[in-house]
Amino acid sequence: MGVNFVFMRLIKMRPRSTSIYTKMIIAFIIATLPIYLLAAFLYNWSTTIIKKDITDSAQIQSTNYMKDLDNEIKRLAMMQNQLFNNDFLEELVNTSDTVHGYRKIELILNIRAQLLTVKNSNDDISDVRIYLPTMKSEISAVTGYGELNPDIITPDKLTSNYQLRANNGLLLMDAYPEYRVVNGMPDLIVEIELAPDVLKKTMVSSIQRDYTGAIQLRLNGEPLFDETINEGQKDWFKTGSENKTGEVTLHGQKFLLIHAKSTEFDIMLDHYIRKDLIFEKVNQIVKWTVVFFILTVLVIALYLIYINRTIRRPLVKIVRAFRHLEEGNFEMNIQHDKNDEFQYIYGRFNEMLENLKSLIEQVYKQEILIKSAELKQLQSQINPHFLYNCLFSVIRMIKLERTEQSVHFMEHLAHYFQFITRNARDTVRIEDEIAHARNYSVLQLARFSDRISVEFSDVPDDIRGVEVPRLILQPLVENAFLHGLEDKLEDGLFRVSVTSWNDRIVIDVEDNGDNGELEVAKMNLLLEASDEGPEVTAILNVHRRLKFKYGETSGLAVSRSELGGVKVSMTIQREVSLDEPNAHR
Structure with a gap:
């Protein structure tokens, strides 16, 4: 009942003349109509140029991203090799049967410190682990020292002494020295776990544009992670596609497909560009003729004059009133002589000032008491x-x-x-x-x-x-x-x-x-x-x-x-x- 009463009161007080918003819409349509008429003639000429520019730009972006990814993986591989030569790790592996308990703890702590240094050196890394199968243990930068789960690392998962593999949505880099293989299983394995969310965020920020339909990164032919604009299209790109650039049609929608392949690893990047969005950008690059420029300048100038009189001046007036209010001046009253929304806003502003003065008088005594109590509380702590x-x-x-x-x-x-x-x-x-x-x-x-x-x-x-x-x-x-x-x-x-x-x-x-x-x-x-x-x-x-x-x-x-x-x-x-x-x- 109360809500309906307030709503009916607001309707009764609302001006019944044409609103400023309606006036702005009409003026904007009149001002922009010549622009769209001329843009229609330039559309067909510009679509081909835009398609080529966007395709070339997307190809360059995708290629550069893959180069950066290659370089980053190489750098991480060098950090793995450096861990192989860690003195503390060598001592722990070679003297695991004879090392004293305290010394063993000291070695593990120093090794974990090295792992933390590697992990903190790059936001792409979520964890760095060392597996010691002969000792049936592992050392993690995140979880520390623990017992090795035999199912985590098995000979069938280690296809080479250095590999990049996906496991349950995680991207793992496994490496071990060839000379440390004992009975078909290395006694020392360094594994770097890359954070898929960070990699995905980097991929999206580097490649995604307004015209992007989807981006997919594949490892060994299998999807690693992807990003789509429309959630309903998420399953369209799971199966991969042929490794060639060109136009493809998926579920009746046309895309320009851009491929970029890693030169060092079996990683493929697929960038799907929506053709329907490409041509929406035509109006942004059309160069107006001199006659068109003069016409639009004139129309815009008239439009700005109208906006200045209808909106800017009343807004400046109420902004100045708020500034006076911030300075503590409650003794003012603003008026608007036109029957529109600003007249209603000015009236509510004047009522707000009266309410503020009343509230300040009511809560002043309580505020003094609260401040005194807070001061006593701090003094007695x-x-x-x-x-x-x-x-x-x-x-x-x-x-x-x-x-x-x-x-x-x-x-x-x-x-x-x-x-x-x-x-x-x-x-x-x-x-x-x-x-x-x-x-x-x-x-x-x-x-x-x-x-x-x-x-x-x-x-x-x-x-x-x-x-x-x-x-x-x-x-x-x-x-x-x-x-x-x-x-x-x-x-x-x-x-x-x-x-x-x-x-x-x-x-x-x-x-x-x-x-x-x-x-x-x-x-x-x-x-x-x-x-x-x-x-x-x-x-x-x-x-x-x-x-x-x-x-x-x-x-x-x-x-x-x-x-x-x-x-x-x-x-x-x-x-x-x-x-x-x-x-x-």
Whole structure:
């Protein structure tokens, strides 16, 4: 109903005079009619020239591409030969039975580094592998060292010591030294896997033109990959064709077929040129006579004058208005005296200015609050005293020669800073936020030794992936340690539990500190502070962020804990689909 109302309102407000688009179409037809009349006389004369030029150009492009492909394959073959003489590879193959385990790993890593160098030297290469049949192993630049699958390389696949073959849509270059053949099988094979997508992209960018119908690359007479303009014609070119240039007809459509053959390998390139598209280019190369040139200049000049008055001037006016708007000038009003589309656009522009002024007034206060909260969040992310305490704890562990404990502690500290300095997103999964709070608690426990125990409940499976604002739980944990448990000499307890109730998520942070009533009163007074207060603490920052994002039913609530200390309950009100498993729980 609402959509129909808006649509009918737009129709009612739309000008009923002839549109600018219709005027432009009529003017364009009048301006271009002499051009097409003259082009008809020149068409027959130009078709023969264009056909020859396009055919010669396509032949040159195809031949040059095949030369470049030959040179590239030769260069890759030279890189294969260089790998044969690799000292690390020679040592690995010749001393495979006696080489020490550590040395073997070192050799494999050095060999893989060489393979990565070869792979990264050319975008056409997707992987470089070395097969060692006698060792029943292979080394790949991508996957590393692994066991050799005996079906990958067999004697019947190695027809020569250097070959180019296709396998399951992949283009492979296999090479091995003749002197390394043992019992009909070489003990060392270097294989370069070329990326078909990159080769195809290179082929298409080098050869394809507007008049191209299809391009096919064949290896040993079999199609390697092709590119067609019309998806429905894809099966036309699978069977190959005779190796000669000329005209062919496929399914009633005529093509000019251009062939180019590799001089070094059995690779053939077929370029199908659509004859119907060739002659559409005639009008682009026709040279107009002097009389025709004068006529068209005159018509175009009149047309430009008309366009300038009808379109350009109103457009310039509205562009200037937008520039004033960018400079912050909202006190303006533009008018158009003609009953056309520009009058409608000008009216909507004026209404937009009024709406913008109203919206700016409405959201100004909220923007100030958000900026203040964001600033407080950034300021509280790194606590210098917490960092100092962590560093002193590490120093103490190292002095006590607790190496393993210090390593684990530094890992937790690294995860902590990795989390708080990650600025790519404003939200994280709730299980990641709780994991960060648990990690922070582990760091705090280094100060309190055995005086405090920490308990974290499991996150329910149905809410693990729920996105929440970053750093909403750490300030609560930090407050519990600082104000509730720091003076606890023994049997301190800190607990975090997570529950899910229909459309609510509740996270409780509790401690058994000694000053429970006093802390509850102080925190409740803090949460009731005015929004205009000059000081926004970390706890109040979290409270306001939750309310701003999820509504007034979300936020923090402080009460006495059953443990004897303070209990801070964080409530997140969220929208739950009826299809979710816990929607009616």
